[in-house]
Amino acid sequence: MSDSKDKDIIIRVSEITKTFNTGGGHSGKLEVLRGITMDVQRGEIMAIVGASGAGKSTLLHIMGTLDRPTSGQIFYDHLDAFSLDDDSLARFRNREIGFVFQFHHLLPEFTLLENVAMPALIMGQEMSEAKNQALQILREVGIEGKADAEPPELSGGEQQRAAVARALMNAPRVVLADEPSGNLDTANAQSLHELIWNLSRSRGQTFVVVTHNESLAKQADRVVKIVDGHV
Numbered sequence: 001m002s003d004s005k006d007k008d009i010i011i012r013v014s015e016i017t018k019t020f021n022t023g024g025g026h027s028g029k030l031e032v033l034r035g036i037t038m039d040v041q042r043g044e045i046m047a048i049v050g051a052s053g054a055g056k057s058t059l060l061h062i063m064g065t066l067d068r069p070t071s072g073q074i075f076y077d078h079l080d081a082f083s084l085d086d087d088s089l090a091r092f093r094n095r096e097i098g099f100v101f102q103f104h105h106l107l108p109e110f111t112l113l114e115n116v117a118m119p120a121l122i123m124g125q126e127m128s129e130a131k132n133q134a135l136q137i138l139r140e141v142g143i144e145g146k147a148d149a150e151p152p153e154l155s156g157g158e159q160q161r162a163a164v165a166r167a168l169m170n171a172p173r174v175v176l177a178d179e180p181s182g183n184l185d186t187a188n189a190q191s192l193h194e195l196i197w198n199l200s201r202s203r204g205q206t207f208v209v210v211t212h213n214e215s216l217a218k219q220a221d222r223v224v225k226i227v228d229g230h231v
Helices: 056-063 086-096 112-120 126-138 155-166 186-204 213-219
Strands: 009-021 029-041 045-049 071-076 098-100 173-176 208-209 222-225
Touching: 009 056, 029 056, 029 208, 045 056, 045 186, 045 213, 056 071, 056 173, 056 208, 086 098, 098 155, 112 126, 112 155, 155 173, 155 186, 155 222, 186 208, 186 213
Parallel strands: 045 208, 045 222, 098 173, 173 208
Antiparallel strands: 009 029, 009 071
């Protein structure tokens, strides 16, 4: 990735395969991804679509270094992410990648402010600084008034907005979202989609979003469809 024309590419996915062993020898192998190659441009919103079981979430998890591929490479700028050892990869992931899932995964025993501040605290940031930053991001996503509430006190839409805020906490290079509006009603889903678009534009933030939602996909800068493990 040394060519100057690649300067706008933030993620390069190169010949990624993923095979799961389901037992039963050679016939017990399930090939989910079959040589996926694609680039993600800096600042774009990419939607990944495809039928259930096509490998969308598997690809997203590999792009986010949550899972390792059977073969192939993921580059973040010039860095081959899977060349890192597990500890270095975990630090890289916390610093450079934000995640939003279909379920918010907020910790119920902590306030919203504490939940959002958590990634910065893990990196060793001072509590007061982390909370100030978290409050600013809660303001950006429109729920600063809920900072002292605990997750069970929030609506589903508010919980997902908080999950987006947490994903932005360390100013990551990219936010990877796996069906972020999958558990929301139509109105809250549309509101979340608008939030993602506004954040992308205001922050220059790169988003890669796996979705079944046609409305969300249509608003993306680019749509990638996975069929039979290929794009």
